[in-house]
Amino acid sequence: MVFSSFTFLLLFMPVTLLGCRLLPGKARMPFLLAVSLLFYAWGNPLWLLLLLWSMGMNYGGVLLMMRGGRRRRWVLIALIVLNLMPLFWFKYAGFFADTLMSLTGWAPVFERPVLPVGISFFTFQAMSYVIDVWRGEARAQRNFLVFGVYLSLFPQLVAGPIVRYVELEEQLLKHETPSWEDMREGLRRFCFGLGKKVLLADAVGRFWGQMNGDFTQAGALGAWLGLLAFSFQIFFDFSGYSDMALGLGRCMGFRFPENFDRPYRADSVTEFWRRWHMTLSGWFRAYVYIPLGGNRVAMWRRDLNLLIVWALTGLWHGAGWHFVLWGVYFAVLLVLEKHLLLKRGWYQRLPRPVRQMGCFFLVMLGWGIFSGFGTPLVQAMAGGFGLGSAQAMLACAAFAPLQLLCCAVSFLPEIRLGRASAIAAPVILILCLAALAAQGYAPFVYFQF
Amino acid sequence: MIGKIKAYKDRIIVLAALLGLLAAGLYAMLAGDTSSVVWERRDPNAAPEHAALNDWHFDRETESFLSDRVPFRRALVALDSGVNALTGRRTQLEAWYAAGAVVEKPVHRTVSDVEQHLSAFAKFADAAGKPWLVLTPPSHGWLLRGSMPALMARQYEDETAAYAAMAENDHVVQMPAAFSDDPRRMYYATDHHWTLDGAWQAYLALGERLRYEPLTMEDFRITRYEGFHGTTLSSSGLPALWSDTIVCAEPDGPVKLTILNRDGQLETYDRLLFPEKTETVDGYGVYLQDNYGLLMIENDSAPEGTLMVYKDSFANCLLPMLSAHYSRIVVADMRLIKGGYTSIMKQAGKRLRTEDVDPDAILFIYSLADL
Numbered sequence: 001m002v003f004s005s006f007t008f009l010l011l012f013m014p015v016t017l018l019g020c021r022l023l024p025g026k027a028r029m030p031f032l033l034a035v036s037l038l039f040y041a042w043g044n045p046l047w048l049l050l051l052l053w054s055m056g057m058n059y060g061g062v063l064l065m066m067r068g069g070r071r072r073r074w075v076l077i078a079l080i081v082l083n084l085m086p087l088f089w090f091k092y093a094g095f096f097a098d099t100l101m102s103l104t105g106w107a108p109v110f111e112r113p114v115l116p117v118g119i120s121f122f123t124f125q126a127m128s129y130v131i132d133v134w135r136g137e138a139r140a141q142r143n144f145l146v147f148g149v150y151l152s153l154f155p156q157l158v159a160g161p162i163v164r165y166v167e168l169e170e171q172l173l174k175h176e177t178p179s180w181e182d183m184r185e186g187l188r189r190f191c192f193g194l195g196k197k198v199l200l201a202d203a204v205g206r207f208w209g210q211m212n213g214d215f216t217q218a219g220a221l222g223a224w225l226g227l228l229a230f231s232f233q234i235f236f237d238f239s240g241y242s243d244m245a246l247g248l249g250r251c252m253g254f255r256f257p258e259n260f261d262r263p264y265r266a267d268s269v270t271e272f273w274r275r276w277h278m279t280l281s282g283w284f285r286a287y288v289y290i291p292l293g294g295n296r297v298a299m300w301r302r303d304l305n306l307l308i309v310w311a312l313t314g315l316w317h318g319a320g321w322h323f324v325l326w327g328v329y330f331a332v333l334l335v336l337e338k339h340l341l342l343k344r345g346w347y348q349r350l351p352r353p354v355r356q357m358g359c360f361f362l363v364m365l366g367w368g369i370f371s372g373f374g375t376p377l378v379q380a381m382a383g384g385f386g387l388g389s390a391q392a393m394l395a396c397a398a399f400a401p402l403q404l405l406c407c408a409v410s411f412l413p414e415i416r417l418g419r420a421s422a423i424a425a426p427v428i429l430i431l432c433l434a435a436l437a438a439q440g441y442a443p444f445v446y447f448q449f
Numbered sequence: 450m451i452g453k454i455k456a457y458k459d460r461i462i463v464l465a466a467l468l469g470l471l472a473a474g475l476y477a478m479l480a481g482d483t484s485s486v487v488w489e490r491r492d493p494n495a496a497p498e499h500a501a502l503n504d505w506h507f508d509r510e511t512e513s514f515l516s517d518r519v520p521f522r523r524a525l526v527a528l529d530s531g532v533n534a535l536t537g538r539r540t541q542l543e544a545w546y547a548a549g550a551v552v553e554k555p556v557h558r559t560v561s562d563v564e565q566h567l568s569a570f571a572k573f574a575d576a577a578g579k580p581w582l583v584l585t586p587p588s589h590g591w592l593l594r595g596s597m598p599a600l601m602a603r604q605y606e607d608e609t610a611a612y613a614a615m616a617e618n619d620h621v622v623q624m625p626a627a628f629s630d631d632p633r634r635m636y637y638a639t640d641h642h643w644t645l646d647g648a649w650q651a652y653l654a655l656g657e658r659l660r661y662e663p664l665t666m667e668d669f670r671i672t673r674y675e676g677f678h679g680t681t682l683s684s685s686g687l688p689a690l691w692s693d694t695i696v697c698a699e700p701d702g703p704v705k706l707t708i709l710n711r712d713g714q715l716e717t718y719d720r721l722l723f724p725e726k727t728e729t730v731d732g733y734g735v736y737l738q739d740n741y742g743l744l745m746i747e748n749d750s751a752p753e754g755t756l757m758v759y760k761d762s763f764a765n766c767l768l769p770m771l772s773a774h775y776s777r778i779v780v781a782d783m784r785l786i787k788g789g790y791t792s793i794m795k796q797a798g799k800r801l802r803t804e805d806v807d808p809d810a811i812l813f814i815y816s817l818a819d820l
């Protein structure tokens with residue numbers, strides 16, 4: 001089930017939120033687990049088995065691990081491997097098979113599985129629980145209901161934010177009835193997130209989608225503006241989803257960590273990654289970068305660590321070499337920035353808007369790699385297919401007002417709406433319902449990660 | 450009282466929002482009104498089946514089912530179309546707004562496509578040994594391209610080239626200058642079809658080529674039907690703030706219409722116009738009851754012999770006028786002959802069977818989109 005659907009907005013969400021508010025305390029956890037499993041099963045009930053397997057395996061495995069003894073480490077390793085196995089099979093088996101075939105000419109024969117939604121997210125959450133308990137940063141959860149709710153809580157189940165167990169443990173154990181004020185604030189944030197997704201991301205994404213990878217008609221203008229549109233689409237899609245998740249969480253009495261902090265206003269790539277998908281960066285920092293030695297090693301080793309972390313970050317986003325390349329691209333930028341730019345006085349003296357534009361330009365080129373269109377896109381951007389056909393020009397002109405709106409929302413300082421937000425939220429909701437009625441079904445871009 | 454309301458403000462807002470959404474959802478699920486879907490000229494999506502639960506479509510089917518029944522769907526779609534149109538993007542289904550009319554998307558046909566079709570017509574007519582003509586109404590969007598922004602106007606370049614290629618063929622009836630001079634009068638504002646004025650210009654132009662003496666407008670019985678909302682408006686999703694008037698012309702004397710209906714049965718009527726159709730969502734069905742694969746119009750008092758017409762829906766408004774001149778017009782709409790040509794000919798019987806018609810001339814009436 002996706003948030004931007006009538007099924008969710010008109011049936012699932014009201015029933016769930018009213019249930020959360022009106023049910024007595026003891027009934028709330030079973031209710032949350034039930035609705036979360038229903039939410040996940042809606043797309044395909046078979047996927048539920050995978051989630052239940054992850055729940056049972058991690059719950060039981062951690063209790064086993066906590067029994068102590070010399071086997072503790074082996075249980076930890078086994079749990080990590082068992083968590084990664086389904087992820088590897090569903091997400092990466094086809095990718096590695098293709099790579100193997102291109103290298104050796106031999107192709108293993110198997111049916112490519114369909115990627116279950118949110119597998120990357122709940123797998124990482126489960127691993128955070130296992131590792132946090134191993135490290136002694138969290139206590140093993142003996143109540144299956146509480147652990148089940150942690151892993152399956154529907155607002156952040158399929159597209160984040162990735163909530164570490166230690167961040168949610170207290171809230172799960174002392175879960176209180178959400179206040180009406182929290183629910184109002186949560187709904188307001190949900191509406192703004194829905195607006196980002198439906199009115200901005202889906203709408204501007206249609207421009208990029210029209211090109212459909214054929215840049216011969218788009219030409220240089222279409223390719224550059226298309227890439228700009230794709231940059232906005234991916235940001236508003238994902239940050240909109242995070243806003244909706246945070247809003248729903250608040251309505252249900254949870255405070256999830258923030259995932260985005262106006263990343264396109266960053267003035268360096270380092271800062272960009274402190275503002276973009278913060279929970280994923282935090283996860284890799286806590287469970288990969290720091291165990292590798294982090295910053296407390298020789299400079300060459302730190303740079304190598306960055307390269308490893310970012311290659312893995314790229315691979316997390318998708319099974320394809322262009323995703324790995326995208327990660328490595330950012331690793332190289334981060335290393336170069338640390339060595340050549342950030343400590344230089346002349347760079348810091350540049351006006352902040354110039355640094356911001358420079359950073360956004362590099363990030364946008366990164367989205368070009370991320371898109372996987374490769375050579376044709378580069379050729380079009382370099383003018384290899386001319387300026388663009390009449391049809392492309394028309395599309396560029398037609399989408400110009402929307403692109404300008406996306407620019408304003410992304411780059412300008414945040415405007416505090418104050419009381420106006422009370423009117424803005426229902427207006428946005430109605431416009432979203434109108435767009436949904438007209439456009440039908442639009443799955444989230446980030447579900448594939 | 451106001452103090453109490455203020456104290457309960459958050460509670461009232463949250464409950465109003467959630468109960469309002471839930472009420473809309475329950476209404477859509479249990480008592481959903483699908484009339485707005487009829488306006489979109491399609492059948493509403495059915496409820497999802499349990500069998501679909503494991504085949505990955507259950508959520509999508511539920512969504513389509515609810516979407517078709519959501520309260521105020523028509524208004525919601527109109528709102529979205531209006532917002533899109535105001536921000537420069539197209540409305541739903543690629544219908545464009547220009548010069549007070551909603552026009553269809555450009556037709557992308559190459560010169561080679563056109564030549565291929567004309568060659569097929571020639572081969573067919575030559576095999577039958579009959580004289581033949583092609584009548585292709587220019588599209589409303591193409592005629593109004595001058596009223597559109599330059600970038601949008603350039604979308605119609607393919608159509609311009611296609612019409613130019615057609616104009617070089619002697620068998621193609623040249624459309625009178627009136628079409629370019631006054632396109633708003635020739636076409637409906639809410640529909641892609643031509644008005645009586647447009648069809649009248651075609652009727653006059655055909656008279657020269659088919660060598661009949663055109664009558665005057667006064668020689669026909671004229672009827673008007675208000676409140677027509679055409680297909681381009683409904684496919685655009687824009688609000689029905691304006692409508693058209695259908696004006697029909699039919700010969701004054703007795704005529705007979707025989708239709709091969711969708712059940713393969715022959716139906717006979719003593720009229721060419723069906724005013725009751727103007728009360729339905731597709732008011733254009735007033736002509737000849739609707740579009741059928743095969744039909745015949747007979748007028749015993751007409752001076753000329755038999756005309757065979759292969760056509761799309763543009764012909765429907767013109768055929769009543771032509772029936773004043775031909776004692777028999779046999780009409781085939783190949784788009785609707787789906788069960789195989791041989792099968793439908795068997796059902797049609799000898800009088801309608803095209804190979805037995807032996808016409809004096811063959812006329813192809815197709816818009817570029819249907820060519």
